[in-house]
Structure formats: structure tokens, C-alpha cells
Amino acid sequence: MLGHVGQEPDARPAMANRVMMRAWPGEPSRWNRAGAGNRQRGMAYVRAPVIVRWVAIVLAFAVPALSGCAASRGPAGSQPAASPRLTGIVGFRWQIAEVRHGAASVTVPRTSSGYFAFTPAGNLLADDTVNNYAGRFTPAPNGYHITIMRATLVGYSGHDPVTLALIAGTQALTETGVHVTVRLTGTRLHLSAGHYRITAARIAPAGILPTPTPPLASTRS
Numbered sequence: 182m183l184g185h186v187g188q189e190p191d192a193r194p195a196m197a198n199r200v201m202m203r204a205w206p207g208e209p210s211r212w213n214r215a216g217a218g219n220r221q222r223g224m225a226y227v228r229a230p231v232i233v234r235w236v237a238i239v240l241a242f243a244v245p246a247l248s249g250c251a252a253s254r255g256p257a258g259s260q261p262a263a264s265p266r267l268t269g270i271v272g273f274r275w276q277i278a279e280v281r282h283g284a285a286s287v288t289v290p291r292t293s294s295g296y297f298a299f300t301p302a303g304n305l306l307a308d309d310t311v312n313n314y315a316g317r318f319t320p321a322p323n324g325y326h327i328t329i330m331r332a333t334l335v336g337y338s339g340h341d342p343v344t345l346a347l348i349a350g351t352q353a354l355t356e357t358g359v360h361v362t363v364r365l366t367g368t369r370l371h372l373s374a375g376h377y378r379i380t381a382a383r384i385a386p387a388g389i390l391p392t393p394t395p396p397l398a399s400t401r402s
Contacts, residue, residue, distance in 0.1 A: 264320030275381035
């Protein structure tokens with residue numbers, strides 16, 4: 182019986198061995214006093230510290246995680262793209278009406294599907310009638326800065342001047358890292374970057390798109 186009692190500490194649950202970094206104070210004497218008929222009482226000594234330690238471990242992981250989620254959301258009602266300069270611009274889709282490159286200007290007919298759209302979450306969507314663009318932007322003192330942009334890779338071999346102007350102008354204003362200057366006059370939006378300027382008319386909320394956006398095939402940099 183003494184030999185059996187001496188081996189009883191080895192019968193403790195494997196979970197207790199994993200959690201316990203060192204022996205709990207006074208534990209050996211408790212186990213040595215426990216006889217073969219008091220096995221369940223000995224197990225009770227083990228379960229209580231194990232449960233307490235597991236609760237501590239769960240709380241140690243859960244509390245920082247919840248704090249991180251709250252920090253990432255920010256104050257209630259705050260929006261990543263909120264900026265006085267972008268008031269009246271963000272949240273709408275803008276149909277491209279004119280593309281200028283230096284002194285050259287191309288008027289885009291109203292039947293064209295080229296557009297820019299800005300969401301309050303900081304997403305920028307665009308269409309040059311051949312390819313779709315989707316990326317992220319952040320507010321800047323006089324406009325916004327594009328942080329990342331992806332685009333489909335549909336080629337165009339035609340010679341239509343309107344389509345060529347839409348492609349060149351949209352690409353120039355959606356390059357990753359480019360700073361775009363904005364100016365709003367009524368329902369007209371003027372976007373400028375480098376030698377390109379696009380004038381667009383407000384037509385709908387940003388979330389209403391004419392056709393589903395196809396999968397993006399590349400990241401432009």
C-alpha cells in the first residue's frame with residue numbers, strides 16, 4: 182500500500198502537468214497523506230488550481246484581444262476617409278465627363294461608363310470602360326493619397342480617342358502612391374495629378390455600381 186501511495190502523484194492528469202510550471206507549495210505532503218481510498222479528494226486538490234490557471238490564461242489572451250478590437254474600430258461614427266476637404270465627395274460615384282492632358286482636352290459623352298467612386302471606409306473604385314480599379318486612399322490637406330491600387334488586365338487595341346483618354350487619365354489618377362488634388366464646384370468634381378485632370382459629375386451613391394466589378398488581376402505600383 183505504501184508503494185502504491187508513493188506512485189500516486191504520477192497518476193495526476195496530463196493536463197495538470199502541462200499547465201504546472203513548478204510544484205505548488207505544500208502539494209507533495211497533501212499527496213503523500215492521501216491514501217488509496219482518498220483518490221478523489223486528491224484529484225480535487227489538483228483540479229482547483231488547474232481551473233484557476235486556465236481561467237487566468239484565457240483572460241490573459243482575451244482581454245488584450247478585445248482591447249485591440251476596440252482600438253481598431255475607433256470612436257463611434259468615425260470614418261477612415263473623413264476629411265473636411267472630401268466632404269460632398271466621399272460616398273458618391275462620379276461619372277467622368279472630361280479628360281485633360283496639358284492643353285489637350287477630350288469630352289466624354291454621357292453614355293460612357295467611366296467613373297470614380299469613393300466610400301467612407303477609404304475605398305476607391307474606378308472604371309475607364311475597359312478595366313476596373315479598386316484600391317485604398319487616405320485624406321490629404323488638399324485631396325487624397327492613394328495607398329494601394331489593383332486593376333484588371335484587359336487590353337485595348339482600338340483607336341477611339343475617348344477610350345484612350347479615359348484609360349490614360351484614369352491610370353494616371355490611380356497609381357499607387359500618387360497624390361490627387363481635388364476641387365468640388367457644385368455637382369462637378371475636378372481631380373488632378375501630374376499633367377492630367379479629370380472632371381466628373383456626381384450621379385449616384387458610391388455603393389451603386391452599373392455592373393458587378395470583375396475579379397482584380399494585378400496590383401499596380
